[in-house]
Amino acid sequence: MKQRLLFEGELSDPGLDEVLPKLISKAIETEQDVFVRWNSATISVSPTSTVEELMAEYDEQLHVNAMYNRLKAPEDGRDKILYRITNGLGTFYVVSRTFDEAAELLQKRLNHSDYGYTSSREVKSIEVIAIEHFFNDKQAFSGDNDKLVVEG
Numbered sequence: 011m012k013q014r015l016l017f018e019g020e021l022s023d024p025g026l027d028e029v030l031p032k033l034i035s036k037a038i039e040t041e042q043d044v045f046v047r048w049n050s051a052t053i054s055v056s057p058t059s060t061v062e063e064l065m066a067e068y069d070e071q072l073h074v075n076a077m078y079n080r081l082k083a084p085e086d087g088r089d090k091i092l093y094r095i096t097n098g099l100g101t102f103y104v105v106s107r108t109f110d111e112a113a114e115l116l117q118k119r120l121n122h123s124d125y126g127y128t129s130s131r132e133v134k135s136i137e138v139i140a141i142e143h144f145f146n147d148k149q150a151f152s153g154d155n156d157k158l159v160v161e162g
Contacts, residue, residue: 016044018048027065029046091106
């Protein structure tokens with residue numbers, strides 16, 4: 011098995027176009043390819059690479075990833091949010107797009123089921139538990155609450 015160098019970009023880093031010349035220098039110095047992972051794209055940097063070639067490869071990978079991830083992104087672009095709703099009947103969990111939609115959905119379900127007294131169905135509190143958030147057609151998991159995964 012061969013050992014390879016992998017560099018990974020972070021949000022605080024300068025742009026990829028600024029980093030690539032340093033990685034090309036590293037490839038020349040080590041006389042072997044190095045790799046960079048940047049925004050879900052992994053690029054092989056060889057001693058003979060140019061910044062222009064690498065940026066073109068990066069753009070192509072982003073395009074392919076976006077096409078693939080678009081299949082999984084919400085159609086209307088809005089986040090799905092898991093809410094904890096408390097009323098006179100207890101605590102309920104609802105996945106919706108907004109506070110109002112969540113409260114309305116719970117109210118409709120309780121009304122349809124004739125569950126409890128009408129006055130007990132009114133929302134007392136509602137809070138966000140988790141969020142399914144997409145950014146550039148990719149699900150983001152970086153926030154404290156950005157850990158919700160919902161199918162369909």
